[in-house]
Amino acid sequence: MASNDIGDWYRSIPQISKYWFTGSVVVPLIGRLGLISPLRFLLDFNSLIYRFQIWRPITAVLFYPISGPKGFHYLMNLYFLYTYSTRLETDTFSGSPADYAFMLIFNWICLVIIGLVAELPLLMDPMVLSVLYVWCQLNKDQVISFWFGTRFKAMYLPWVLFAFNLIIGSGGMMELFGIVVGHLYFFLMFKYPQDFGGAQLLSVPNILYKWFPRRQGGSGGFGQAPPVRRRPDNGGNDGGGWRGHNWGAGHQLGGN
Amino acid sequence: MVYSFASSENDTVLVLYTFIYLFFAGCFVAPPTEFVSAGVTIQNLLSHWLGSEDFHFIYYHIKRITATVIIHSILPLGYYLGLGLFAPELSLYNLDQLSILWSVYLIFSLVLLGFSLLLAIYWHGGNWDNHPLAKELKLLGGEGNSWRSVASSINVEFRRVDKFTSGIPSRLVAVTDSWIIKTSTYYVYIAHQNDIHLTLSDAEEHSLSYQNQMAVQYLNITVASIQPGLKPFTIRLNSLELGDLKEKLQAPIRNARNIVIQQSLSDRFLKSFKEFVDSNPIYVLPPTMEVEQCIGCMQKMSDVKLQKNCDNPEGGVPDNNCVQCFCRPMWCMECMGKWFASRQDHQRPETWLSSKSPCPTCRARFCVLDVCKIQTAQ
Numbered sequence: 001m002a003s004n005d006i007g008d009w010y011r012s013i014p015q016i017s018k019y020w021f022t023g024s025v026v027v028p029l030i031g032r033l034g035l036i037s038p039l040r041f042l043l044d045f046n047s048l049i050y051r052f053q054i055w056r057p058i059t060a061v062l063f064y065p066i067s068g069p070k071g072f073h074y075l076m077n078l079y080f081l082y083t084y085s086t087r088l089e090t091d092t093f094s095g096s097p098a099d100y101a102f103m104l105i106f107n108w109i110c111l112v113i114i115g116l117v118a119e120l121p122l123l124m125d126p127m128v129l130s131v132l133y134v135w136c137q138l139n140k141d142q143v144i145s146f147w148f149g150t151r152f153k154a155m156y157l158p159w160v161l162f163a164f165n166l167i168i169g170s171g172g173m174m175e176l177f178g179i180v181v182g183h184l185y186f187f188l189m190f191k192y193p194q195d196f197g198g199a200q201l202l203s204v205p206n207i208l209y210k211w212f213p214r215r216q217g218g219s220g221g222f223g224q225a226p227p228v229r230r231r232p233d234n235g236g237n238d239g240g241g242w243r244g245h246n247w248g249a250g251h252q253l254g255g256n
Numbered sequence: 257m258v259y260s261f262a263s264s265e266n267d268t269v270l271v272l273y274t275f276i277y278l279f280f281a282g283c284f285v286a287p288p289t290e291f292v293s294a295g296v297t298i299q300n301l302l303s304h305w306l307g308s309e310d311f312h313f314i315y316y317h318i319k320r321i322t323a324t325v326i327i328h329s330i331l332p333l334g335y336y337l338g339l340g341l342f343a344p345e346l347s348l349y350n351l352d353q354l355s356i357l358w359s360v361y362l363i364f365s366l367v368l369l370g371f372s373l374l375l376a377i378y379w380h381g382g383n384w385d386n387h388p389l390a391k392e393l394k395l396l397g398g399e400g401n402s403w404r405s406v407a408s409s410i411n412v413e414f415r416r417v418d419k420f421t422s423g424i425p426s427r428l429v430a431v432t433d434s435w436i437i438k439t440s441t442y443y444v445y446i447a448h449q450n451d452i453h454l455t456l457s458d459a460e461e462h463s464l465s466y467q468n469q470m471a472v473q474y475l476n477i478t479v480a481s482i483q484p485g486l487k488p489f490t491i492r493l494n495s496l497e498l499g500d501l502k503e504k505l506q507a508p509i510r511n512a513r514n515i516v517i518q519q520s521l522s523d524r525f526l527k528s529f530k531e532f533v534d535s536n537p538i539y540v541l542p543p544t545m546e547v548e549q550c551i552g553c554m555q556k557m558s559d560v561k562l563q564k565n566c567d568n569p570e571g572g573v574p575d576n577n578c579v580q581c582f583c584r585p586m587w588c589m590e591c592m593g594k595w596f597a598s599r600q601d602h603q604r605p606e607t608w609l610s611s612k613s614p615c616p617t618c619r620a621r622f623c624v625l626d627v628c629k630i631q632t633a634q
Contacts, residue, residue, distance in 0.1 A: 022344070091469070092464065092469055099464075101257050117268070117271050118268060118271070118272050119268060119274075137288070137289065137466060138466055138469060139292070140289050153293070155289055155290040155293065156290055156294070159290065176276065180275070180279045183279070183283075183288060186288075186466070187286075189286070190462075190464070190465075190466040191286075191288070191466065193460070193462065194462055194465060194466065194472070194474065195424055196286070196427075197428070197460070197474070197476065197490075197492050219522070222525055222605055222606065222608040222609045226566055226610055226623055226624075226625060
């Protein structure tokens with residue numbers, strides 16, 4: 001495959017973030033170009049249940065109207081999605097993508113339920129916020145810069161975004177739902193079992209580990225081991241044979 | 257046939273309001289980190305009235321518990337009042353037209369608030385003589401001692417800087433020279449160091465701690481007092497803090513269930529190391545080679561051999577590459593893991609698995625890929 005910058009950059013995005021990012025670019029573009037009517041992407045209870053349009057929960061998370069005044073907001077979302085999803089997947093969940101996939105699925109299911117009850121047609125905002133919230137909680141003391149050069153600890157970022165949209169945006173409810181869902185995940189997964197000694201109420205189903213196998217040794221915070229690249233012709237026991245002369249195994253001197 | 261799940265606008269507002277109120281109430285009762293740092297907690301909002309925890313530990317917590325009970329009992333009523341504001345159609349403020357369900361709820365929340373206020377007044381009587389904490393201290397003081405003398409003894413010891421503390425502010429574990437204290441939302445557990453049995457009852461392992469993104473082990477230690485009338489309680493702490501705790505304790509901790517405590521970083525590393533080595537290829541021992549006891553611990557038989565399996569990175573410095581080690585197996589996996597860990601940068605544990613170490617006997621460099629378990633030839 002020819003080497004090119006865009007391709008290299010695209011291939012460098014970790015697996016799950018790549019799927020999500022791609023979906024969040026492709027689906028709004030389809031809607032923008034009018035290949036499929038954007039109305040078919042929205043979450044709607046009647047269409048979902050009575051017309052069995054089961055793609056709606058998925059497209060509602062991916063779709064966002066690009067045109068019009070929302071365009072800039074869409075780009076912001078895309079930026080947050082790319083940044084924080086990639087960071088989460090490469091730092092915290094580097095050893096087990098299944099845990100990360102489970103987090104996305106859990107947040108998504110919660111948001112679909114909220115979306116059906118509260119009649120929200122688009123779920124991209126809260127989904128991005130919920131992932132951002134989890135990253136901010138796991139890196140709570142990292143100082144980040146926001147607009148106009150303001151600097152604060154990462155744990156306040158979701159609330160700042162919420163306040164920002166409350167005042168100048170669309171009421172901030174979307175951000176609040178994202179925070180609620182992100183907090184629900186964080187509380188059930190980390191805070192409740194660790195701080196309060198409660199039961200681990202959320203656990204990753206084994207089927208996810210089958211789809212996204214654990215990477216070796218990534219657990220425990222001791223980093224990643226060097227990649228295994230064994231030579232096909234190098235069996236277990238001929239040691240440094242391929243480096244040059246095979247000196248054979250050593251023998252103990254003396255004794256019997 | 258067009259009717260939706262939320263049949264009317266009212267229901268949506270009701271559900272959303274309930275949802276968001278529950279979230280904020282939950283955040284208030286069990287505050288997340290950013291609420292604690294931003295100061296949205298009972299302790300911080302009432303800090304002026306509560307006084308200083310360091311100087312008047314007992315009085316601080318007597319007041320804190322009372323305030324917590326009252327504020328938490330306001331929450332159901334707050335839900336009702338807020339809902340009346342957000343959903344005027346329900347006409348919750350018009351008491352004549354209330355549905356039976358809402359009247360029951362209103363009465364329940366008012367009774368709850370009234371009860372907790374009465375309780376607070378009762379506790380306050382005689383300058384806090386009736387507070388459950390005061391009663392606990394009276395039991396601790398035994399015959400002839402007032403609870404205030406016990407309280408002042410605890411306060412004096414809590415002021416010292418050499419006490420052991422651990423945990424989040426609402427669930428603090430403190431060990432002073434003669435007391436073990438654990439605070440919780442509605443109570444403070446106290447025991448005298450001379451009158452207790454300590455048992456390590458349980459250990460939990462979490463593969464990812466949200467504090468530092470490392471694996472973590474928590475220990476639950478049951479503190480049982482031999483004095484009658486005092487309930488046993490459990491203190492909970494990170495296994496890395498056990499060493500500090502033991503320094504302050506006078507009684508030994510019984511470990512009846514033989515729980516493996518990961519007291520240090522290298523203990524914890526051993527677990528990852530073992531998992532990793534298990535997935536490496538197995539070294540089949542030639543029949544001429546003998547295996548003796550591990551020369552590190554002299555307890556187990558040697559069971560690992562260093563065998564170069566990794567690739568030399570292209571363009572890397574040749575000095576940093578792994579080298580084949582020609583030693584016969586002389587070490588067990590635990591000792592090899594400990595040796596490996598001891599050669600790493602202790603400030604940056606996230607680099608450990610990717611680093612290298614010299615062989616303990618011949619100084620040939622190896623990485624975790626090169627550690628193979630041995631198998632005797634059949």
